[in-house]
Structures are given as structure tokens and as C-alpha cells.
Amino acid sequence: MFRFDPYSPAVDENPFPFYRTLRDEHPCFWSEEARMWVLSRHADILAALGNWQVYSSASGNLMDELPNRAGATLGTTDPPRHDRLRALVQHAFTKRGLEALTDPIRGLVQEQVAELAGRREFDFVGDFTAKVTARILFRMLGLPPGDDQEVRERAVLMVQSDPATRQKGPQHIAAYEWMQAYAAGVIEERRRNPRDDLISQFCVAEINGERLLEREVLLTVTTLIMAGIESLGGFTVMFGLNLADFADARRQLVANPALIPDAIEESLRFNTSGQRFRRKLMQDVTLHGQTLKAGDFVCLAYGSGNRDERAFPNPDAYDIARKPRGHLGFGGGVHACLGAMVARLAVKVIYEEFLAKFPDYSRVDKKLEWMPSTTFRSPMVLRVALD
Amino acid sequence: MAHVTCIEPGGREVVIEVASGWSLMQAARTQGVEGILAECGGACACATCHCYVDEAWLGQLPPPSAAEAQMLDNVADERLPGSRLSCQLRPGPEHDGLRVTFPARQI
Numbered sequence: 423m424f425r426f427d428p429y430s431p432a433v434d435e436n437p438f439p440f441y442r443t444l445r446d447e448h449p450c451f452w453s454e455e456a457r458m459w460v461l462s463r464h465a466d467i468l469a470a471l472g473n474w475q476v477y478s479s480a481s482g483n484l485m486d487e488l489p490n491r492a493g494a495t496l497g498t499t500d501p502p503r504h505d506r507l508r509a510l511v512q513h514a515f516t517k518r519g520l521e522a523l524t525d526p527i528r529g530l531v532q533e534q535v536a537e538l539a540g541r542r543e544f545d546f547v548g549d550f551t552a553k554v555t556a557r558i559l560f561r562m563l564g565l566p567p568g569d570d571q572e573v574r575e576r577a578v579l580m581v582q583s584d585p586a587t588r589q590k591g592p593q594h595i596a597a598y599e600w601m602q603a604y605a606a607g608v609i610e611e612r613r614r615n616p617r618d619d620l621i622s623q624f625c626v627a628e629i630n631g632e633r634l635l636e637r638e639v640l641l642t643v644t645t646l647i648m649a650g651i652e653s654l655g656g657f658t659v660m661f662g663l664n665l666a667d668f669a670d671a672r673r674q675l676v677a678n679p680a681l682i683p684d685a686i687e688e689s690l691r692f693n694t695s696g697q698r699f700r701r702k703l704m705q706d707v708t709l710h711g712q713t714l715k716a717g718d719f720v721c722l723a724y725g726s727g728n729r730d731e732r733a734f735p736n737p738d739a740y741d742i743a744r745k746p747r748g749h750l751g752f753g754g755g756v757h758a759c760l761g762a763m764v765a766r767l768a769v770k771v772i773y774e775e776f777l778a779k780f781p782d783y784s785r786v787d788k789k790l791e792w793m794p795s796t797t798f799r800s801p802m803v804l805r806v807a808l809d
Numbered sequence: 810m811a812h813v814t815c816i817e818p819g820g821r822e823v824v825i826e827v828a829s830g831w832s833l834m835q836a837a838r839t840q841g842v843e844g845i846l847a848e849c850g851g852a853c854a855c856a857t858c859h860c861y862v863d864e865a866w867l868g869q870l871p872p873p874s875a876a877e878a879q880m881l882d883n884v885a886d887e888r889l890p891g892s893r894l895s896c897q898l899r900p901g902p903e904h905d906g907l908r909v910t911f912p913a914r915q916i
Contacts, residue, residue: 472851758849
């Protein structure tokens with residue numbers, strides 16, 4: 423009998439064969455291990471994303487939700503509260519603001535690339551993407567430099583789950599608590615010394631004349647740091663992995679860096695780091711002959727929808743000329759990724775600089791160690807050799 | 810229902826029908842107009858269904874909400890006086906003949 427266990431290391435390593443079976447044979451599947459339904463077809467996921475009234479985020483959006491987080495962040499509230507929170511944060515993510523950040527980001531990337539000079543082999547994650555993405559986020563949020571690797575380690579740990587117990591382990595909860603304490607320190611500092619930045623404004627923001635709840639401020643800042651570092655870092659690694667594995671695509675980008683944005687879109691489709699998120703049903707739903715009950719949790723397997731041949735022809739081919747419209751790499755609906763523009767810009771700049779210095783590289787290990795996470799997917803270590 | 814002329818980034822003009830209650834973005838995408846991403850599916854949560862409304866029509870459409878106005882800061886192509894998010898426009902019979910142009914870049 424077919425099983426789909428998102429806690430299984432086999433799914434961490436390669437979820438795509440499981441997804442194919444889900445889409446073709448069990449488009450609405452009850453996973454005993456995850457204790458939720460799994461939607462795997464592009465059209466079903468898109469419909470769910472567009473229907474927050476039925477597919478609610480207010481009970482959490484991570485497959486394994488962190489304690490006490492649901493209801494206090496952008497990703498874990500429904501409209502209208504969500505929309506008001508989003509409006510407060512959105513203005514810090516404007517195109518104009520980002521354009522001003524392009525040169526500083528490029529400077530950070532160049533420093534990090536320069537550190538790799540002379541190496542024949544290095545860990546693409548630990549020696550490069552982890553450092554550069556954490557530093558970019560620190561710069562964006564105005565966090566004190568120096569702590570970035572400690573913060574990054576906790577961000578990566580808090581999104582993981584224990585594959586044996588199928589829940590968060592004490593080390594994951596400890597990382598989450600550490601991150602909340604870190605965020606609380608930043609918030610306190612901003613209240614004492616306000617600046618013209620996102621966190622300062624968020625600390626004193628009001629909705630309908632009322633201050634945000636302390637829990638909302640704390641957990642939203644915690645989540646911004648977590649998502650910024652973990653999601654940006656995870657995707658940056660996946661893009662680099664694709665360019666290692668698909669040398670023709672990489673050579674095209676080296677020859678013509680203007681193609682990098684198209685390749686980023688294809689990687690967001692092909693194997694983005696945000697693989698699965700969840701919703702909770704607000705009413706009974708009948709889908710593909712199954713009745714899903716109000717109160718049931720539903721996994722939206724973005725990574726599967728992105729490989730659905732019903733939406734993308736020849737979906738298992740990595741094709742940088744594809745220009746995939748409607749991919750789920752940034753989710754969709756009211757919760758469409760707030761950081762999409764930042765991510766596109768940062769990844770573009772990172773690879774413009776990296777490929778200019780290191781046009782030829784290949785991965786050393788055939789088998790990679792993947793992060794144990796039910797929501798995100800990226801390798802923990804990616805050793806690369808420079809040719 | 811309204812007929813709306815959509816001008817694609819390549820210059821092709823497509824006349825679409827927008828049924829009552831539909832957004833311009835939904836109708837244009839369903840009828841195969843090129844140049845729209847609509848990453849968030851019409852939730853005013855991205856800026857990838859950007860269009861330029863013909864100046865002659867600007868005053869005849871309801872002005873952007875605060876959320877749309879804020880999101881218009883993020884359009885990828887140039888922001889012009891006629892810039893709107895097509896997911897937020899719901900043309901009615903009084904807008905029959907409306908003309909909008911979709912920009913070359915949405916991301």
C-alpha cells in the first residue's frame with residue numbers, strides 16, 4: 423500500500439517519485455504519518471491558495487507548527503487581520519527600498535566570494551550561501567553584525583523535525599526559544615533607540631488605533647528572521663545545486679548573465695526549498711471522491727504542483743528557457759511570499775558575482791545529507807569542486 | 810459585461826469580455842492575454858498583474874484602494890499615472906471599450 427510520510431528521510435532526499443504517485447493515483451491522500459490530507463495537483467493547490475475562507479492559515483502554516491506561533495504572524499492569520507498586518511510590513515519591502523539595497527548586497531556578496539579565492543574545494547552551504555544570505559538579511563533588517571552565523575544556525579534548526587518521533591525535538595524547540603529571545607532583544611533595543619527601519623516601525627504600529635499585541639510583534643519579527651535566513655538560504659543553495667547538476671544551463675548563464683532571472687524562476691519551479699505548507703479546513707470539502715472534514719489539516723505540496731504535467735509540459739526537465747508561469751515557488755493567494763522581490767534580487771546578485779568568479783564547478787558527493795524538515799528541503803552540506 | 814482591449818507587451822491587441830463580477834486580471838488570463846503573472850492570484854499581495862489604463866479612462870474607474878496604492882510601489886516596470894493592478898479592476902458595462910496595456914516586465 424502506498425504511504426506518504428513527509429518525516430521520512432527518503433522524502434527529504436527525493437520527494438518527486440512520491441509526488442508523482444500522489445498526483446496520478448491519490449490526488450487527495452490521507453497521510454497517516456502526517457495526520458493530514460495531501461493535495462498534490464497544481465490546480466487543487468492553486469484553488470486552495472485562492473480560498474482562505476475554507477483553507478485557513480490561522481491554525482498554522484508550517485507542516486509542524488511551532489508552539490504558540492499560529493495566529494500571531496502574517497503566514498498564520500487570515501484576512502482581515504492578515505491584510506492589516508501585511509500592510510504594516512509590506513511598505514518595508516518596496517521596490518524603491520530594494521533598489522537602494524542592491525549595491526550594499528553586491529558589496530557583501532563580493533566580500534564573500536573573495537574569501538573563497540584560491541580554494542579548490544569548499545562547502546557551498548557553510549562556506550558561502552549560509553554566510554552571504556545571513557549577512558544580507560542582517561543588513562536588510564538592520565541587525566547587529568557579528569551574530570549572523572549563530573542566528574542562522576538556530577533558524578535552520580527551528581524549521582526541522584525529528585524523523586523518528588515525527589515531531590519537533592527539544593533541540594528544535596530550544597532553537598525557536600533562542601530565536602524569540604534574540605528577537606525580543608532586538609525589539610527592546612529598537613524601542614529604546616528607534617530608527618527608520620522595519621522593526622522600529624513594527625514595534626509601535628497600530629491597527630485601527632490599537633497597538634499590535636506583544637505576541638504579534640515578537641513572533642512576526644522572529645518569523646521574519648527565520649524565513650529570511652532559512653528560506654533565502656535554502657533556495658540559494660538549491661539554485662547553486664541545480665547549476666552544478668545542469669552544467670549546460672550554468673554555461674549559458676556564464677555566457678549571458680541576463681538569463682539568470684529566467685533560471686531562478688525555473689529553479690523556483692523545479693525544486694524550490696519551500697516544498698509543503700499546511701492549511702486547516704473551515705468546512706467540509708469533497709474532492710476527488712473523498713470527504714475532508716472541517717477541522718482537518720491539509721498539506722499543500724507546492725513542490726508537487728510544480729512538477730505536475732497537467733500544468734507544466736515535461737515537468738521533470740530543468741529548462742531555463744521555460745519561463746514557467748504560475749509556479750508555486752512563492753506560494754500564492756493572500757499569503758504569496760512577502761519576500762519574493764527581495765529573494766529574486768538577492769539570488770540574482772549572488773549568482774552574478776559568484777559565476778563571474780567561479781564559472782565552472784561541480785558537486786563532489788553524489789549522495790547529499792538533506793535537512794530533516796517536513797516543510798523545507800535543502801542539503802545541509804554541498805561540497806563543490808572548482809574545475 | 811464589458812469589452813476591454815488588452816494590449817500585450819508585444820503590441821498585439823486582444824479584445825476580451827469581462828463578465829460582471831470578474832476582475833480584469835481573471836478575464837484577461839482566462840482569455841489568453843500575454844504579459845500577466847498574477848503570482849498571488851488576485852489577492853493584491855504581489856504586483857505582477859500591473860497594467861496601464863488609457864488616460865482617457867482613468868477618471869472613470871474607482872481610484873486604487875490604500876492596499877493597491879501601496880502595492881503599486883512595487884511594480885517591476887515603470888510606474889506611470891495610469892498604473893493599476895488588473896486584479897483590482899472590475900470593469901462594468903459603463904467601462905465597455907476600456908483600453909489597457911500590459912508592460913514588458915512583471916518581475
